[in-house]
């Protein structure tokens with residue numbers, strides 16, 4: 001399972017998905033419906049973006065969860081978590097998450113995948129910041145996600 005906020009999905013996420021499928025047969029991309037930080041995109045929008053991107057992939061399922069990740073993993077009988085690890089700055093948070101989750105559910109293992117070099121600096125937050133300032137986001141997200149970002153920031157003029 002690849003859990004995340006995906007607000008929005010970036011080329012870095014897609015790269016992690018592709019990498020994971022080199023060694024697993026089936027991947028569940030699991031969107032947290034109500035992340036602690038208020039998302040820019042609604043759950044429906046985040047869900048649609050991911051299902052659009054992977055619609056022709058039989059071995060990828062896009063799902064969502066509420067509450068604790070470990071509860072969802074247990075409910076699904078999934079014990080392998082995939083996360084992207086870009087830089088040292090990610091490490092603290094990820095390390096904390098792995099150890100906390102493991103303390104609550106000892107059967108979980110987490111595998112960290114490092115995206116392609118050109119996506120190492122990339123995050124959904126950076127992409128949103130560029131879009132907010134009307135910069136070019138096409139290099140960082142699929143074309144239709146770039147359009148959605150532009151629409152979003154045009155919709156709300158005070159962003």
Ligand code: PNS
Pocket residue numbers: 003004005006032035067068069070096097100101
């Ligand atoms: O894309 P993100 O925002 O880095 O994803 C973080 C996510 C959703 C994987 C994480 O916040 C999570 O699992 N949240 C669910 C609540 C939970 O289980 N918290 C305990 C983990 S420390």
